[in-house]
Structure formats: C-alpha cells, structure tokens
Amino acid sequence: MIKIVTLVAMAGIASFAVDLKSVIETPEAKQIIQKDLLGPAKTFTMPAGCITTDAEAIARGKFIFHNLNGKKAKGPFPKGLAKKNAKGKAKQYGNCVACHNIEGAKGGGNIGPDLSNYKKHFIDTKVRNSAWVYQKIADARIDNANTHMTINLTTGLFSKKEVCELTSYIVSKKK
Ligand code: HEC
Numbered sequence: 330m331i332k333i334v335t336l337v338a339m340a341g342i343a344s345f346a347v348d349l350k351s352v353i354e355t356p357e358a359k360q361i362i363q364k365d366l367l368g369p370a371k372t373f374t375m376p377a378g379c380i381t382t383d384a385e386a387i388a389r390g391k392f393i394f395h396n397l398n399g400k401k402a403k404g405p406f407p408k409g410l411a412k413k414n415a416k417g418k419a420k421q422y423g424n425c426v427a428c429h430n431i432e433g434a435k436g437g438g439n440i441g442p443d444l445s446n447y448k449k450h451f452i453d454t455k456v457r458n459s460a461w462v463y464q465k466i467a468d469a470r471i472d473n474a475n476t477h478m479t480i481n482l483t484t485g486l487f488s489k490k491e492v493c494e495l496t497s498y499i500v501s502k503k504k
Contacts, residue, residue: 372464372468381497388408390495394423394431396422396423397424402422423495431444459496463493
C-alpha cells in the first residue's frame with residue numbers, strides 16, 4: 330500500500346515537473362539579439378542624378394542634418410519634406426549635428442569629424458567623392474565595422490532620395 334502511494338506521489342511530482350517546464354519561458358537570448366542585428370554592412374551604388382545643386386533638395390538635406398524630428402524641428406519647413414511618417418508620428422530626422430560640426434551648426438558635436446568646408450577639404454582635393462559620402466551615410470559600417478554613426482539606408486530610416494539630399498548638402502559649397 331505504502332509502495333503504491335509513493336509511486337503515485339512520485340508520478341505526480343514527475344508530471345508536475347514536466348508541466349512546470351512547459352510553463353516556464355526560456356527565451357533564447359542569443360536568437361533574440363541575432364534577430365535584431367542588421368547583418369553585414371550593405372554596399373550601395375549611388376543612383377544616377379543623385380547629386381544635385383537644386384536649392385530645395387539641398388534645403389531638405391540641410392534640415393534633416395540639423396534636426397532631430399518633425400516635432401522638435403524649428404524654423405520654416407523646406408518644401409517637400411514630410412513632418413510626419415506613414416504612421417502619423419513625428420518623422421525622425423538625422424540629428425547629424427549631435428556628432429558633427431558643419432557650417433551654421435548650433436552646438437555641433439565632436440564624436441564624428443568636422444564636416445565644415447567639406448567640398449574644399451575633401452571633394453576638391455579628391456580625398457573623397459560623392460559616391461563614397463553617399464555610401465557612408467547609407468551604411469556607415471562600410472569603412473568602420475564598429476562605427477558609432479547611425480545606419481541610415483540599410484535600416485530604412487531614410488529613403489535613397491533623402492540620402493541623396495543629405496549627400497548633396499554635405500558636398501555643396503556653403504557660405
Ligand atoms: C552618433 C554619432 C554620429 C551621428 C549621429 C552621425 N555621425 Fe557621421 N560619423 C560619425 C563618426 C564617428 C564618423 C567617423 C568614421 C566612423 O567612425 O564611422 C562619421 C563619419 C561621417 C562622414 C565621413 C567623413 C569623412 O569624409 O571621413 C560623413 C560624410 C558623415 N559622418 C555624415 C553623417 C550624416 C549625414 C549624419 C546624419 C544622417 C551623421 N553623419 C550622423 C559619427 C556620427
């Protein structure tokens with residue numbers, strides 16, 4: 330009799346233990362992290378006609394460079410730039426000034442290189458060309474796997490057109 334009770338009790342514990350296992354979540358942290366990673370750096374070919382001297386396009390690039398998002402952005406909005414994203418929320422901009430100084434920057438950061446006089450120092454000297462700048466903005470990991478810079482095209486944060494406008498702004502001659 331005692332034997333049977335013990336057996337039943339043991340079976341009970343065993344099934345309980347099995348139940349517990351199925352209830353307790355054991356998330357695979359590695360898999361979750363892997364899912365959120367961007368994968369290897371992506372290379373992009375600069376689209377034809379990407380670099381423009383069109384003042385409106387450059388104004389959009391400038392606005393994206395100097396502002397954080399459509400809610401906090403100050404000053405007149407450049408023509409053709411959305412204030413909100415497809416979900417109706419404030420559109421995210423580049424906030425590039427957080428890390429880079431450039432002409433007219435208010436409190437430009439120094440985590441990244443100073444982009445002032447970029448045309449004179451980098452483009453005219455052929456140290457860089459527009460296609461390289463386009464790629465750097467599109468996926469900054471291309472020349473530095475551990476970059477602190479934002480990844481803009483691979484993540485879909487910006488469109489090709491917007492990366493072109495940012496590039497056009499950086500390589501343009503400024504006052
Ligand atoms: C969190 C800091 C950070 C932000 C934000 C950032 N950058 Fe950078 N950027 C860097 C760093 C650091 C480098 C130097 C290279 C590297 O480590 O990737 C760099 C390099 C660059 C270069 C290459 C300069 C050269 O010729 O060597 C360009 C162009 C550039 N950034 C443009 C941008 C634009 C445009 C934005 C906004 C969309 C931006 N960056 C936002 C940190 C940043």
